[in-house]
Amino acid sequence: MENTWDTLSEKLKDAYQGAEKHLKGDLVKLASLPHIFSFLKDIDSEGLLLLLDQARKIKKRKNPKLPPINADFYDIQGLLTEDERQLLGKVRTFMLAEVAPIANEYWGKAEFPFQIIDGLKKLNICGLSFDKSVGGQGRYYLLEGMIGEEIARTDTSICTFWGVHCGLAMTSIDLCGDDAQRQKFLPSMISLEKIGAFGLTEPDVGSAASMGLKTSCKRNGDTWTINGQKKWIGNATFADYIIIWAKDEDDHQVKGFIVDRQTPGLTTEKIEHKLSLRTVQNALITLKDCKVKEERRLQKANSFKDTALVLRKTRVGVAWQAVGCAKGAYENTLAYTMKREQFGRPIAGFQMTQDMLAQMLSLLTAMQCMVSRLSQLQDLGKLSDEQASLAKIFCTVSCRQITSMSRELMGGNGILLTHNVGRFLADAEALYSYEGTKQINSLVVGRAITGMSAFT
Ligand SMILES: Cc1cc2nc3c(=O)[nH]c(=O)nc-3n(C[C@H](O)[C@H](O)[C@H](O)COP(=O)(O)OP(=O)(O)OC[C@H]3O[C@@H](n4cnc5c(N)ncnc54)[C@H](O)[C@@H]3O)c2cc1C
Numbered sequence: 001m002e003n004t005w006d007t008l009s010e011k012l013k014d015a016y017q018g019a020e021k022h023l024k025g026d027l028v029k030l031a032s033l034p035h036i037f038s039f040l041k042d043i044d045s046e047g048l049l050l051l052l053d054q055a056r057k058i059k060k061r062k063n064p065k066l067p068p069i070n071a072d073f074y075d076i077q078g079l080l081t082e083d084e085r086q087l088l089g090k091v092r093t094f095m096l097a098e099v100a101p102i103a104n105e106y107w108g109k110a111e112f113p114f115q116i117i118d119g120l121k122k123l124n125i126c127g128l129s130f131d132k133s134v135g136g137q138g139r140y141y142l143l144e145g146m147i148g149e150e151i152a153r154t155d156t157s158i159c160t161f162w163g164v165h166c167g168l169a170m171t172s173i174d175l176c177g178d179d180a181q182r183q184k185f186l187p188s189m190i191s192l193e194k195i196g197a198f199g200l201t202e203p204d205v206g207s208a209a210s211m212g213l214k215t216s217c218k219r220n221g222d223t224w225t226i227n228g229q230k231k232w233i234g235n236a237t238f239a240d241y242i243i244i245w246a247k248d249e250d251d252h253q254v255k256g257f258i259v260d261r262q263t264p265g266l267t268t269e270k271i272e273h274k275l276s277l278r279t280v281q282n283a284l285i286t287l288k289d290c291k292v293k294e295e296r297r298l299q300k301a302n303s304f305k306d307t308a309l310v311l312r313k314t315r316v317g318v319a320w321q322a323v324g325c326a327k328g329a330y331e332n333t334l335a336y337t338m339k340r341e342q343f344g345r346p347i348a349g350f351q352m353t354q355d356m357l358a359q360m361l362s363l364l365t366a367m368q369c370m371v372s373r374l375s376q377l378q379d380l381g382k383l384s385d386e387q388a389s390l391a392k393i394f395c396t397v398s399c400r401q402i403t404s405m406s407r408e409l410m411g412g413n414g415i416l417l418t419h420n421v422g423r424f425l426a427d428a429e430a431l432y433s434y435e436g437t438k439q440i441n442s443l444v445v446g447r448a449i450t451g452m453s454a455f456t
Pocket of ligand 1: 032132164199200201205206207208231232233234262276277282430434435436437438439454455456
């Protein structure tokens with residue numbers, strides 16, 4: 001026999017068709033049995049075993065038992081309490097019901113879906129880790145990190161909106177404001193009645209913000225005058241309060257201000273044609289002789305070191321965000337490969353596909369373990385700048401790798417918005433660069449492990 005399996009299956013087909021010629025309808029399968037049995041009489045036990053083996057394989061391929069998709073392979077959510085898991089579940093339900101159906105549409109048109117803010121208010125997820133005295137919930141950073149991951153898993157832009165508001169803006173007031181400022185501004189921001197933005201980066205000053213901002217502030221009596229520009233500022237087109245960081249003309253130190261968006265002299269211009277996080281409304285802000293009262297100056301922000309305290313905390317948030325973005329891409333891709341058939345079988349069944357899926361899952365799991373431990377350290381009050389930077393590097397680099405492999409595994413469909421993965425791939429680019437690029441965070445880690453600063 002040239003090919004045993006081909007010969008056997010041909011003979012079996014002939015036997016079945018022979019039976020079909022004489023019989024019709026539902027009886028065919030049953031009535032053809034004698035003919036099939038007569039064929040089986042002629043084959044030896046080796047041939048019969050081969051036949052059964054092949055039939056079993058074909059059946060298995062055609063009706064594979066698909067396991068549920070599990071992107072929490074090491075049960076990281078098991079670190080949470082039942083009550084915390086319930087809150088996470090509520091966020092998941094909200095994101096799937098209210099955001100997933102519109103995520104691609106709003107990303108495509110680069111608009112923010114303001115209609116979801118009411119739902120976010122009801123979830124009560126702003127200020128989770130903030131003190132109860134300012135309207136926060138005094139919860140663990142670990143939970144807050146996982147909430148960020150959960151939001152980004154569906155839509156990384158919405159997570160950025162949440163991260164800029166609760167992370168950058170609210171944390172600036174929490175860490176750098178005095179008690180009166182914390183009491184005055186945080187409660188309405190926690191309830192999302194007021195939205196915040198954070199303006200540090202400038203058109204000519206990005207990574208080197210610590211070396212000198214061009215935006216200036218000058219005090220005269222109890223009024224400050226601010227001049228300059230801020231670039232890339234998320235939420236700034238509609239935020240109520242924008243934290244503006246500026247260099248004092250007198251003592252040359254960086255100071256922070258809670259500035260009303262409506263302040264005369266402050267204008268915002270939406271940055272168009274972005275290729276990443278398109279739903280986030282980033283703006284170029286121009287401040288021309290903006291007058292801000294001393295009571296709006298963050299009383300505990302005396303130099304860039306205080307700004308860096310804010311970034312230490314929010315870099316942890318970006319690392320969690322990268323986990324969510326990568327998780328969303330991995331889940332979408334795994335589901336796709338189990339459905340998509342080529343060469344008569346799901347592409348998930350090919351060895352090379354499984355190799356890539358395993359690589360993606362191992363990176364994702366490493367990211368999850370890293371950020372969980374990081375947030376535990378944060379909860380213990382032991383988080384350092386270099387620990388936050390290391391996680392920001394690893395998670396955003398890995399997110400880029402995972403989203404890129406996702407795109408590859410989905411072939412041409414990987415670049416279509418309708419399959420979500422193209423959006424995650426593009427969004428990973430902004431995560432990689434904001435809140436300190438890979439190089440800048442590597443310099444923070446490098447300085448800590450070598451004792452030598454290589455910034456300049
Ligand atoms: C979508 C998006 C949202 C953002 N939102 C905000 C926001 O809300 N508020 C805000 O203040 N900012 C925001 N940013 C700004 C962001 O933080 C900056 O883009 C980032 O810090 C990098 O600055 P830059 O883009 O000016 O790049 P540059 O500083 O010009 O860097 C360009 C390249 O040079 C490298 N480089 C610079 N210095 C060194 C060095 N010493 N050694 C080696 N390499 C170096 C960098 O790593 C990078 O690869 C946002 C940015 C984006 C893209």
